[in-house]
Amino acid sequence: MKYLFSLLLLILPLVSAAAEVSVAVASNFTAPMREIAAAFEQQSGYRAILAFGSSGKFYAQIHNGAPFQLFLSADQSKPAALEQDGLTVSGSRFTYALGTLALLTANEDANPEALLRNGDYRKLALANPRLAPYGAAAMEVLAGLGLTDTATPRLVLGENIAQTYQFVISGNAQLGFVARSQVAANDNLADRYWLVPNELYQPIRQDAVLLKSGADNPAAQALMNFLRSDAAVAIMQHYGYGLPDRN
Known part of the structure; x- marks a missing residue:
């Protein structure tokens, strides 16, 4: 019994960690992401730990080992650069919203x-x-x-x-x-x-990517999938985001 109790103490932190996902989110996406996270948590039972800031700072922090598992950038270039540097799960990057x-x-x-x-x-x-x-x-x-x-x-x-x-x-x-x-x-x-008319600036294609630190976390993958769901899309539209081709 003492052995089983000790084993349980070792397992519980792993279960707890797997039940949540740490997400770096571009500041422009603060309000919709809070709503999306709440809907995700209610549906999945997983918890999303959100941090908001500039995409450039998050890019640097991820390079320096910050413990994020998902990165929702305000552009494509920074997730693509992390991909090139081997810090992301191959094939996970996609455009989740078009900024205005x-x-x-x-x-x-x-x-x-x-x-x-x-x-x-x-x-x-x-x-x-x-x-x-x-x-x-x-x-x-x-x-x-x-x-x-x-x-x-x-x-x-x-x-x-x-x-x-x-x-x-x-x-x-x-x-x-x-x-x-x-x-x-x-x-x-x-x-x-x-x-501002769209023709005055290049399209703001906002990409999400699963980082290697989240590769084995089912909560991280579940949130990536949820970002493509009808529920998440409806929230994005409410906040005025354009939507990329979802196919």
Whole structure:
């Protein structure tokens, strides 16, 4: 009996670890991922441990051995680079959502597109383009509109898209390029953002990948599958994400 009890103590931590999955999630996907994780947990019984931040920082952390098992990036390049470096499960990478850029204003009575084009603002917030794909997309928009020189001295760079959103909501920046998902489900912001035309920036294809650290974790594989489910897709659509071909 003493032997069996000792064996049980050794097994229980392994069972507990297998019942949860650690996920690195790009900041733009915070709200939908929280809902998706809740639905996943209810359906599967597994637990998703979520961390939110910039895709660039997560890429570096994963390279340095951070114990994530899934990575939901805001782009394709970082999961693809991890794949090339042999840090992912072969064939697991797929596009889970298509991101959309919005220009948000702190002024309830202002037209954000007009403010941007006229230069009638003091500070323009965007996510650091070296770390965050939405920031890189924002720089594309400025270049396409011929506004780079006007905007550059007034830029305020957020570490990620969540911090960028806070710059605008707090009034520290009069304008900010954010993810549509951050404003789409908030009725109070319905008249305060401009949905940036897709032709002004390269498509923001957001890829998920199963990391080698999660290869033997059934919870990790279950969540990868759940991201393709009708339930998860409905949540993404609610937050304004475009959907890739699911076939």
